[in-house]
Amino acid sequence: MEVKKIFLPESEMPRRWYNVMADMPTPMEPPLHPGTGQPAGPEDLAPIFPMNLIEQEVCQDRWVDIPEPIMDKYTIWRPSPLYRATGLEKALGTPAKIYFKNEGVSPAGSHKPNTAIAQAYYNKIAGTKKLTTETGAGQWGSALSMCCALFGLELKVYMVKVSFKQKPYRRLMMETWGGKCVASPSTETAAGRKILEQNPDSPGSLGIAISEAVEIAVASDDTKYALGSVLNHVMLHQTVIGLEAQKQMEMAGDYPDIVIGCAGGGSNFAGLAFPYIRDKVNGKDIEIIAVEPTSCPTLTRGPFAYDFGDTNQMTPLLPMHTLGHTFVPEPIHAGGLRYHGMAPLVSQLVMDGLIRTESIPQTETFQSGIDFARSEGYISAPETNHAVAMTIREAKKAKDEGKEKVILFNWSGHGFVDMAAYEAYMLGNLSNHELPSDEIKRALSDIDALPKPKQYKAGNL
């Protein structure tokens, strides 16, 4: 009998995170202070993050030890199993071997707890009593709520209003774990009230929700802010995914020709891909693909520029691919991956030619999710379906070319609480939205006056 799942024993879990900064061909350009435009220092971040996480944000060491209390909590769901997608291979009739890393086994159902548990821990030992955060589809908010429960921290989550309404189950998960969740924009903050004055019916956006969460964190000494993606330390924590996968692929006796992850802020993609970026920098012939929705085409169409992480211009300026901090995807887009920016680390690696970028329309992603469910059993999160769809494209290509490619993708989460989006697709209510160039240009006009990175590159409009 062929082995379907490759389990790594807990004793073989990676004990260090991998920091891709140590192996990047081009050094990162610094974040800039939002007011002065000068490089931001640790003190600029101190009002919102504890110093131990700020140190990780700028750390250049290749390896960072994982503290024992984090290892202990990781064992609740880690190491996650690596699967061979034999059912999908047969359904496609492809000679490709398809593997996926199942991050849906965590209690929150996605990869997000990999960094949530670390951030809760570092805040706990730094004396933080309460965290604030934003969440879009709710995966991050629920993950952080679970991890705050495990470390005894209070939590307040600002959830993008359109998702708050569409995804009550995610909110209820947060509350089951003890977190408080409000729809953003809310009347609780100056940032929220400002948006509501301009547009009382605002569906919200991650950029707005971040402004609200940051405002609350800044206002109180024992309250800090936590971000679920984009930042360097988040990418660092997620590398447990790829480090485990490398061991498991070795156990399976294969090495991937192609590594695939979906990308919104970049964290699940980076988690799987960065350890393989290291291999690639060291000479391995491997293709690494980040997949995003055509309706939020940050990597494929946005410029590489300095931009704010939030709508209200409170965060430092980050060098990244962006659609502009006022960008809000069309409500017709059913899934996550809606953030206007992209992790600076991922953005820089795209600039360096180490990552291929692709965008896929949503109807193809949902159909791919259904094909996957009917051949492999598991129902994927809508975000994850972007990786599934790209995998199917590459597996079909391998079939056409008669090549025995090895494909590895990150199954970043399950879709149990996203069934309403599947219903919309099955009822034929979803269509695709190719963003017109002038829509992107409008959103990007807000960043025209900002400083430009040395490597500035115009978007693909």
Place this chain on the structure above:
Amino acid sequence: MEVKKIFLPESEMPRRWYNVMADMPTPMEPPLHPGTGQPAGPEDLAPIFPMNLIEQEVCQDRWVDIPEPIMDKYTIWRPSPLYRATGLEKALGTPAKIYFKNEGVSPAGSHKPNTAIAQAYYNKIAGTKKLTTETGAGQWGSALSMCCALFGLELKVYMVKVSFKQKPYRRLMMETWGGKCVASPSTETAAGRKILEQNPDSPGSLGIAISEAVEIAVASDDTKYALGSVLNHVMLHQTVIGLEAQKQMEMAGDYPDIVIGCAGGGSNFAGLAFPYIRDKVNGKDIEIIAVEPTSCPTLTRGPFAYDFGDTNQMTPLLPMHTLGHTFVPEPIHAGGLRYHGMAPLVSQLVMDGLIRTESIPQTETFQSGIDFARSEGYISAPETNHAVAMTIREAKKAKDEGKEKVILFNWSGHGFVDMAAYEAYMLGNLSNHELPSDEIKRALSDIDALPKPKQYKAGNL
């Protein structure tokens, strides 16, 4: 670092199911033909089940080989991990060691696919083209839908109307896998129309839904019926849970003093417990506890009697604990475990004194689920919370008595699609319903005229 999860390698998966009938102190009394009242033979079941499953239903062999194609599909989620609930132990400050078998890792999120995959396979090789079934909370219907997709069978699911309305996500899961799902009672069957004539607002019940599914199966040669619990072959298939657990407990270096499962029709309980029943019959000192809701107290208050499996009196009469085939639990009860009867195998083992029975009110079960989520991370299905609540009771008792008990329970499924029930609890909208004796007596009056088993025992009214 203490090991949190015990993984059994796929190569160590049990290759035979365990048949408890071979070790029961009292032989089972036979099912009776619903018309004649005489012992029912294989030919009586042939209109609704394929002959290979009917043979399993009456099989007396201790061990039954698991066919290779079923083993192959089992690897999609099996062996399921055994967890040590260290977080819950610490939260309770108990000296008890708590283990749980995580059946929530299956694509459908519960233990149900263990038999669904077997039933789909046996029907497939017997030439069945289409299956019909009933489902209550939706766990069974979604599990069978997933498994029919994997074996290329059509499926029609009659879903209890109150759940159909409350749990749209379960219906959408069925549809994602390709199954068709309708609310029961429906106008598609004579059984459904009869109920609707009497009560157009009927919330439905498992008994009614079974009548509808059986009626459709009987009417067509290539259509068969599948039942998710109660029957002997279902219990047989579920024993993979306990057989794996026995190997994993040995790997952990422990043996359980107490084994706990929640019981509706009895299948997840039996799956974990029956291999331990064998140990108990062979002299092991072990307590085995079946837990049910106080609002559907089949084992704790129902008589041991002959009764129909369905409301419309179409199925054979089974010797079991029952609340009467017209029993419908109060709508105030939020969880599953609503079936009027109980697996004859479980019922007989209760009669033989090998199983202790307990009932727990629903508010205690939900609070236990929240305590579990905040200490162990995982959100349980409302059904599963009955086992969690019983485990917490026993762990507290061990603390009071200062005893280092080893407790093993079946974590039969996750609660991702049951968050509305958690919301009802958190909002204070759930109360407990202790069934008045006259309510039970009314439902039981329908079975007064039926034949009585030799071991007939009156209920606890």
